[in-house]
Amino acid sequence: MGMEVDVRNQMAKRAAEEIQNGMVVNLGIGIPSLVPNHLSKETMVMFHAENGITGMGPSPAKGEEDENLCNAGGFPVTLNMGGSYCDSAIAFGMIRRGRVDITILGSLQVSQYGDLANWIVPGKKVPGMGGAMELAQKAKKVIVVMNHCDKHGNPKIVPSCTLPLTSARCVDLLVTDLAVFRVSEDGLLLTELFSPFNLEYVVNKTGCEFKISKTVRNIPY
Template sequence: MGLGEDIRKKLAKRAAEEIKNGMLVNLGIGIPSLVPDFLPENHTVMFHAENGIAGMGQTPKNGEEDPHLCNAGGFPVSVRNGASYFDSTVAFGMIRRGKVDVTVLGALQVSENGDLANWIVPGKKVPGMGGAMELASKAKKVIVLMNHTDKWGAPKLVETCTLPLTSKRCVHMVITEMGVFSVSEAGLVLSDLFRPFSVSDVVQKTSAKFTVSSKLKII
């Protein structure tokens, strides 16, 4: 079951707190694409797309789309003052050189040591992983926004990923409808807990081992 619009916004808002002025940020499709809506209007963040844009703005309103402007997922975008265009070779060169400060991605599974699996959907044909492998491996910070469980109720935070990996030990933070986890050398740490869930609720829905921060925030 997908997340409701209010919860999707809650996750995007929390991810936006990790983004600072002057950063170059790449956003995945879905919930990550909502992140710009929760930054201050006068921010200086430059959003990057693998198809060759740095400086994307908010999603244009219906009827105001420019047919020549889209993100890597093919969805209409706007651009901010100072935006630039380039080919995908340069876009991937920026990623591979470690110029992207933060990437916000979706995931199918994340392991307790930060492994990411997000490109093969079981039972469905997919064209490939796109830029996920490069972004997960080379971005300075990798934030995952996802449902805590899959549509069958199985945990997506797992001890070991059972799906093919996108990248090993790459995830720094996971944000779900239940809370926020950081990935440390010692494993997953629950830092934020979203109401109305309790820690015992999170334990029940998580197959990965995790510890609870002594400074746990209840949001």
């Protein structure tokens, strides 16, 4: 279990590198919620939640939770100095006006052209699409953090999504437990590898073709 948590934090740490001072950042549930743990204390960020918070702080200590203060996933959060509340209509208005600099989301599938399918597996009970559709379309940068393969070993990076789309051609950066890809109109470009994985291994685990950067950064485990 410890190994799995380390992998999740490794992915979150890499996603956190994209965040710069002064940004408004929206985090999805799951691995993206670990991103704040990997920001330096000097990086001032306003974390935004669709249910109406801008300026979320770290998770509260056990016993310190406020039952009225949670993120869009329903998990308890805190509020940083200078943070504010609004209703969800205003929170979505911020997204739709393009006021969110980065959204970091999990996904079920990503296509080679950056299509995102992250809201439903047909036949399974789900709460609904949530804010993912608006965030994927309107955030200035869309980062997906997900495992390279599903629990059955099938590639989650595919030529075209077989699951219902959340949004087409919206992903800018894809971070998996194996590698990092930048997404452009031409498709995927592998730019980084996590140790100890090599290119051959990643090619075998990926369901579509991709280009390889002239210089590939190796990220030690």
